[in-house]
Every structure is written in C-alpha cells, then in structure tokens.
Amino acid sequence: MSLRIVVCVKYVPDATGDRHFADDLTVDRDDVDGLLSELDEYAVEQALQIADEADDAEITVLTVGPEDAKDALRKALSMGADKAVHVEDDDLHGSDVMGTSLVLAKAIEKTGYDLVICGMASTDGSMGVLPAILAERLGVPQVTLLSEVSVEDGTVKGRRDGDAASEQLEASLPAVVSVTDQSGEARYPSFKGIMAAKKKPVESLDLDDLEIDADEVGLEGSWTKVDSATERPARTAGTIVKDEGEGGKQLAEFLAGQKFI
Amino acid sequence: MAEVLVYVDHVDGAVRKPTLELLTLARRIGEPVAVALGNGAEATAGVLAEHGAVKVLTADAPEFADYLVVPKVDALQAAYDAVSPAAVLVPSSAEAKEIAARLAVRIGSGIITDAVDLEAGEEGPVATQAVFAASYTTKSRVSKGTPVITVKPNSAPVEAAPAAGTVEALAVSFGKNATGTKVVSRTPRESTGRPELTEAAIVVSGGRGVNGAENFHVIEALADSLGAAVGASRAAVDAGWYPHSNQVGQTGKSVSPQLYIASGISGAIQHRAGMQTSKTIVAINKDAEAPIFDLVDYGVVGDLFAVVPQLTDEVNARKG
Numbered sequence: 001m002s003l004r005i006v007v008c009v010k011y012v013p014d015a016t017g018d019r020h021f022a023d024d025l026t027v028d029r030d031d032v033d034g035l036l037s038e039l040d041e042y043a044v045e046q047a048l049q050i051a052d053e054a055d056d057a058e059i060t061v062l063t064v065g066p067e068d069a070k071d072a073l074r075k076a077l078s079m080g081a082d083k084a085v086h087v088e089d090d091d092l093h094g095s096d097v098m099g100t101s102l103v104l105a106k107a108i109e110k111t112g113y114d115l116v117i118c119g120m121a122s123t124d125g126s127m128g129v130l131p132a133i134l135a136e137r138l139g140v141p142q143v144t145l146l147s148e149v150s151v152e153d154g155t156v157k158g159r160r161d162g163d164a165a166s167e168q169l170e171a172s173l174p175a176v177v178s179v180t181d182q183s184g185e186a187r188y189p190s191f192k193g194i195m196a197a198k199k200k201p202v203e204s205l206d207l208d209d210l211e212i213d214a215d216e217v218g219l220e221g222s223w224t225k226v227d228s229a230t231e232r233p234a235r236t237a238g239t240i241v242k243d244e245g246e247g248g249k250q251l252a253e254f255l256a257g258q259k260f261i
Numbered sequence: 262m263a264e265v266l267v268y269v270d271h272v273d274g275a276v277r278k279p280t281l282e283l284l285t286l287a288r289r290i291g292e293p294v295a296v297a298l299g300n301g302a303e304a305t306a307g308v309l310a311e312h313g314a315v316k317v318l319t320a321d322a323p324e325f326a327d328y329l330v331v332p333k334v335d336a337l338q339a340a341y342d343a344v345s346p347a348a349v350l351v352p353s354s355a356e357a358k359e360i361a362a363r364l365a366v367r368i369g370s371g372i373i374t375d376a377v378d379l380e381a382g383e384e385g386p387v388a389t390q391a392v393f394a395a396s397y398t399t400k401s402r403v404s405k406g407t408p409v410i411t412v413k414p415n416s417a418p419v420e421a422a423p424a425a426g427t428v429e430a431l432a433v434s435f436g437k438n439a440t441g442t443k444v445v446s447r448t449p450r451e452s453t454g455r456p457e458l459t460e461a462a463i464v465v466s467g468g469r470g471v472n473g474a475e476n477f478h479v480i481e482a483l484a485d486s487l488g489a490a491v492g493a494s495r496a497a498v499d500a501g502w503y504p505h506s507n508q509v510g511q512t513g514k515s516v517s518p519q520l521y522i523a524s525g526i527s528g529a530i531q532h533r534a535g536m537q538t539s540k541t542i543v544a545i546n547k548d549a550e551a552p553i554f555d556l557v558d559y560g561v562v563g564d565l566f567a568v569v570p571q572l573t574d575e576v577n578a579r580k581g
Contacts, residue, residue, distance in 0.1 A: 015394065015530055015531075015534075019393040019397075020393075020397075021397065025399075039512065096371065097362075097372065098366070123511065124393070125392075126375075126392075126511070127358075127362075127374045128355070129358050129361070129362035129372070132359035133362050133363065133365075136334075136363040136367065139438060140438075141442040142330060142359070142441070142442060143442050144329075144330075144359065145355055157445075161506065162356065163354060163457070163459075163506070164449060164450055165447045165448055165450055166450065167329075167445075167446070169329055169442055169443065169445065170443045171442040175441075175442075180512070182505050222404070223370065223371025223404060223406065224371040224372070224373055224401055224403050225402055225403075227399075227401060227402065228400045229392075229398070229399045230398050231396065231397055232396055232398055232537075234555075235542075235555070235556050238542075238554075238559050239558070239559050240549075240554055240557070240559075241560070241561055242561075242563065243564065243567060247545070247561040247563045247567070247571065248567070248569065248571025248572035248573075248575060251561055251568065251575075252571075252575035252576060252579065254543070255520070255543070255576075256579065260463065260519070260520050260541075261579050261580070
C-alpha cells in the first residue's frame with residue numbers, strides 16, 4: 001500500500017525584496033516577487049527522501065493561495081513531487097492562520113494522507129504554529145520541529161532539538177510532521193525535473209469543493225484583526241569609526257557612555 | 262477584575278524570565294492566574310506570587326514529560342475551563358507556541374504570536390508585533406473568542422508586585438490524543454553557564470568573519486566579560502563553527518536585547534530579521550560597506566581579531 005505524503009507549501013513574497021502591506025492591511029503580493037517559501041523546500045526535500053526509502057510512495061504538494069501560488073507548486077513538482085493540489089478562491093483573501101489551517105485540513109482529508117509534512121514556519125507570517133494546528137484539526141499526532149526524520153513500518157521517528165533538550169520522538173501514522181532548516185539541504189530542480197513538472201497534474205479546488213462557507217475564511221472570517229501597520233523608521237545613523245589601533249578602546253568608551261560597562 | 266491565564270515556562274520549578282515579563286503584561290489587562298505543569302510545578306508559586314500571580318494552578322503527571330505538547334494542551338484547557346479568563350498569555354518558546362495554538366483551535370479563539378508589547382484596549386488586548394524582518398510594526402487584536410497571545414522574551418520589564426499566589430491543584434483528564442507522540446528519550450543541552458540567548462540583556466554574535474570554530478573563543482571572551490549570551494550568524498552555523506541553538510536570524514532565534522554586538526557579520530536580511538529590534542546595536546566589520554552598518558548606533562570598521570580582544574581587555578579593566 002502506497003505511502004501517501006502531503007507536503008503543505010506556501011507561496012510568499014521574497015524575503016529579500018521590499019515587503020509591504022496593502023491598503024486592507026493584508027500582505028501586499030503585487031509589488032514584490034513571490035516564490036516557494038524557503039523553509040518549505042526542506043519539507044519537500046524530506047518528503048522526497050522518505051519516499052525514496054519507502055517501497056511505494058506518492059507525494060502531493062498542497063497550497064492555498066492566489067493564482068500565482070502555482071509557481072510554488074511547480075517548484076516543488078520540479079524537485080520531484082508527483083502531483084499538486086491548489087486551493088484557490090477569491091473569498092480566501094486575507095485569511096488568518098485559523099482560516100488557512102481549516103482549508104488545508106479539509107484539502108488534506110479530501111486528498112487522503114498517511115503523512116503530512118510542513119516547513120517549520122513561513123518566511124512571511126513566520127508564526128510557526130500551523131503544523132500543530134493541523135494536527136489538532138486532523139486529530140492525529142504532531143511530530144514537529146524535527147532536524148531528523150524517518151518513516152518505517154507505519155511509524156514516524158525524529159529528533160527535535162529544543163532550547164533545553166534534544167528529544168527523540170515517535171508516533172504512529174497518520175501524523176503531521178514539520179522539519180527545520182537543519183534537516184538537510186534541499187535539492188535544486190534538475191533540467192529534467194523542470195521539464196517533467198510541466199506534465200504533472202495540478203488539481204484546482206475551491207471552497208465549494210471543500211464544503212467550506214465563505215464566511216469561515218478570508219479577511220471577514222479571520223479570528224484576528226490587524227488595526228495598523230507602520231513602517232519602522234530607519235534607525236538614525238550611528239557613529240562609525242575606522243580602527244586605527246584604538247577601535248576597541250573607542251568602542252569601550254561608547255559602551256561606558258551608554259552604561260553597559 | 263477579569264482574570265488572565267499565564268502559562269508558566271519553568272525547568273523543574275525554576276521559572277524562566279519571560280514568564281515574569283508576561284506577569285507584568287498580564288497585570289495591564291487583569292489579574293494574573295498562573296498555570297504551572299510538570300515536575301516542580303508547585304515550587305514555582307513563590308516567585309510567581311512575588312510578581313503578581315493571584316493564583317497558581319498546578320498539575321503534575323508523567324504524561325507531561327513522556328508525550329509531546331498535547332498533555333499540556335489538555336491541562337491548559339482544563340485551566341481555561343476552570344477560570345474563564347479574559348485572555349491567555351503564553352511565552353513565545355517553540356513548545357509553548359504550539360500549546361497555545363492548539364488551545365486556540367479547541368476554544369474557538371484567534372491567536373496572535375510573537376507579540377513584543379501588549380496594552381489593554383476597548384475591544385480587548387492590543388498586541389504589537391514586529392513583522393517582515395522587523396521592518397514593520399503592527400497592532401492587532403483577537404476578534405473572536407478569548408484572546409490567546411504569545412509574547413517574545415524581553416518584551417516587558419520584570420516587576421515586583423506581590424500577590425497571594427494561592428496554590429490550587431488543577432484537575433486534568435487527558436484526552437485520547439494526549440499519548441500520540443511519545444518522547445522516547447531526552448538529552449538535556451549542556452549548560453554553557455552563559456545567559457539564555459533569547460533572554461539575555463546583552464548578546465555578542467560572530468559571523469563569517471570569525472573564520473573558523475577555533476576562533477570563536479574571541480567572541481566568547483567578549484561575551485563573558487559583559488555577562489552576555491553568544492550568538493552566531495547562519496553563515497557561521499552552516500559552516501559548522503557554532504551550534505544551531507545559538508543561531509540568530511530568521512531560521513534561528515529572534516533576540517531583542519538591550520545591546521547587540523555583531524562581529525564579522527555582514528547583516529543580510531536573514532540575520533537582521535533576528536536582531537533588528539535590539540535597543541542598541543554595535544558592529545565590528547572589515548568591510549565599511551557591510552549592510553550591518555546601516556543599523557548600528559556605533560560601528561568600528563576594522564579587523565575583529567584586533568578590535569574585539571582590545572574591547573574585551575578594556576571591559577575587564579574597567580570592571581577592576
């Protein structure tokens with residue numbers, strides 16, 4: 001029986017670009033290039049490695065997002081995922097983590113799964129709690145923030161490096177996993193992979209397909225409200241000195257003046 | 262006055278500083294009721310009372326240590342049901358954030374993570390967040406259910422505010438999912454004797470310019486002279502020079518100390534995301550064009566192997 005892996009990915013504004021808010025205080029996606037969230041590449045990579053180890057596996061990449069979010073799916077398909085599911089609906093605009101996780105959970109259930117793999121956080125919202133929420137919604141074990149992961153005989157194992165301790169975790173499938181950027185460098189798509197990705201199936205779903213009411217998601221259905229977003233003023237220019245033998249002492253003088261020493 | 266649940270982050274009864282900061286914020290919106298779970302829970306009550314907890318709900322059971330996250334969610338939910346609080350405040354540690362998020366789903370409430378400030382507002386607590394690598398400041402609130410808000414370390418001062426701190430045992434029954442993820446083994450991180458990175462008042466970080474694991478002692482010596490935590494840039498961590506647990510940046514820790522000293526760090530967006538909200542920023546870098554100098558209050562263009570040891574000696578000398 002095939003191991004069904006669903007990788008949740010997010011299409012985000014490029015973190016190295018100039019990111020802003022739109023007038024409705026949602027993330028402005030028009031004025032900055034989007035791409036597959038870097039931290040989700042690690043999730044795709046681990047899915048590919050787990051699939052390699054399994055006798056038979058199928059990887060579905062799933063995203064919720066506007067039309068352009070297909071770019072993120074294409075990237076994951078070109079890395080080697082088998083098929084993609086894109087949930088797209090105008091009513092989704094402005095969804096918070098509760099709305100998005102509801103949609104993901106329904107789409108995961110509709111797709112069918114043994115293992116859900118997520119990145120550790122998105123590079124835009126960067127909450128890092130979506131995998132835990134998915135596990136709660138799906139009612140399956142959460143095995144999250146792993147720097148090492150493997151699947152054998154229906155059990156997922158992994159190492160979670162926390163602040164106070166490193167933990168070895170174990171859970172039965174089905175389960176939700178998230179992996180960190182310590183889990184292993186993600187592969188680059190090969191030319192062959194990029195060509196093959198063009199022929200791989202991308203299924204489109206909307207809210208009706210998932211039997212979700214429009215008022216459960218989107219900006220209006222959101223359980224949080226952003227009241228204001230203010231660009232942080234540029235830091236006032238500081239003093240910069242060139243070290244000519246006394247740089248450390250000059251720095252000490254500054255720190256003493258600020259009462260740090 | 263409305264009660265506010267505060268989830269206690271502690272190690273065997275020793276309360277970590279961010280929880281005391283949470284009590285300061287909780288007192289702005291109501292009366293803090295603390296929830297302490299696991300080994301040593303009751304031992305937390307003294308310090309929590311000194312900082313404003315009117316009640317301390319405690320529970321201990323093997324499940325808290327033997328299984329990941331969910332048993333603590335069950336317990337926090339039991340506390341929520343018992344208290345019917347006006348808000349639930351949780352420290353922004355990796356585990357506590359996951360606990361908060363699952364509780365929010367269960368009680369049908371919105372969640373705000375990584376707040377850096379919190380004020381009472383007409384429509385509930387207003388959370389300030391630093392977003393997009395701290396290039397924006399947002400103010401947000403939870404608009405459905407009981408606000409669940411996680412707060413980053415160093416977001417508020419620790420304030421003495423003696424209160425009753427009455428210890429009450431919390432009755433917890435674990436749901437069927439509580440034992441889903443087994444913690445097979447746990448290896449405690451070796452203590453360096455230095456402050457916790459996210460909680461430290463001063464952080465000294467090294468990057469690509471440190472040029473090797475064997476040179477990091479230069480950074481550590483400065484940190485120790487200042488009683489600071491040691492951080493590292495992603496470049497230094499990826500090169501294997503310093504542990505990932507010390508990484509400052511988007512995929513590492515986000516820090517907000519009083520003083521941040523960046524040595525041999527260029528200041529790429531990935532790094533800035535983790536330190537931009539520091540109060541005072543100082544940098545030492547050979548390259549006068551390094552973007553880190555756009556952020557600094559004081560910068561020295563020079564060789565860190567000359568400047569940093571000189572600074573360390575000077576700090577030690579002034580301490581007398």
